[in-house]
Amino acid sequence: MSNIRRVAELAGVSVATVSRTLKNPDVVAPATRERVQAAVAAANYRPNGMAVQFRSRRTGNLVVLVPLIANSFFARVIAGIQQAAQAAGYRVLLCDTAGDERREREYAELVYARQADGVIQLRAFDPFAGQGDIPPVVNACEVLAEHTWPKVRLDNRAAARCLTEHLLALGHRRIALIKGPEDSPLTLERLAGYQEALTQAGIALDPGLLHEGDFTLAAGAAAAKALLTLPERPTALFCCSDEMAIGALQILRRSGVRVPEDISLAGFDDIAFAAYTEPPLTTIAQPAEAFGQRAVAMLLEVLNGGTPAAREVVLPFELKVRGSTGVCR
Secondary structure: OOOHHHHHHHHOOOHHHHHHHHHOHHHOOHHHHHHHHHHHHHHOOOOOHHHHHHHHOOOOEEEEEEOOOOOHHHHHHHHHHHHHHHHOOOEEEEEEOOOOHHHHHHHHOOOOOOOOOEEEEOOOOOOOOOOOOOOOEEEEOOOOOOOOOOEEEEOHHHHHHHHHHHHHHOOOOOEEEEOOOOOOHHHHHHHHHHHHHHHHOOOOOOHHHEEOOOOOHHHHHHHHHHHOOOOOOOOEEEEOOHHHHHHHHHHHHHOOOOOOOOOEEEOOEOOHHHHHOOOOOEEEEOOHHHHHHHHHHHHHHHHOOOOOOOOEEEEOOEEEOOOOOOOOO
């Protein structure tokens, strides 16, 4: 393996110029840059990653804590993280936590062991609780409101209110809500938006129309099955995730319930499958990849010794009206 001095000799430049070209090519004159790059290829030179890490005190690794990697929404968030991290020269260490707090702490503490430079936490859980020295961390998607960490979030309350108002405008008054996990801030915010829209329309909240869920297909199916047994069944189902809406759709069709003629159905997230169900699913679209990209950008600002321009970024949502919602009959 050739060393950097050999590259410098072949290019006719100093070792410092070779190092500068490899680290920050934009500051080097084009002609010099071309000579150095040609010399690197001719010498088959590869920088010593361990040496670079030792000098810079950086590992080039970012830890990402994901609640459920199989979830379609989080898969898109991870894609955004990977894209932004790679463009900045970082690698991603992915931990599928499954909500396991011990596992989250284990991976987060790689920063203390100098195996990672910072953490992106996608769940409302603090893996550093009780630790005196908090490393660089950004909280995205499901956020801890009380923490001062940089955050990337959606206004879930406003989005849920918007979707509920859409159903109300179609004449629906018995709108069931299939919720997410009970302790999730996303669940609480979407429930608040749903309730706010009902209150503004002069409709009292009916606890019998609220059903527990966990954002999965199975939870949506189970909730739909239970809601269809009510003496007065709902005319619309608002599911707090598209996966739950797709699970509910299967049960409705098996039960001979027409969507949207008999019951309107709506989801949340706008995953890829939402536009391809039959009928296509009305939903709230979240810019999933942007969550990941903005989280990486904010974390890199912290790692570079700065403060993010905004401590909290609120990303936009969009109501996608498709064929699964219709006028209440």
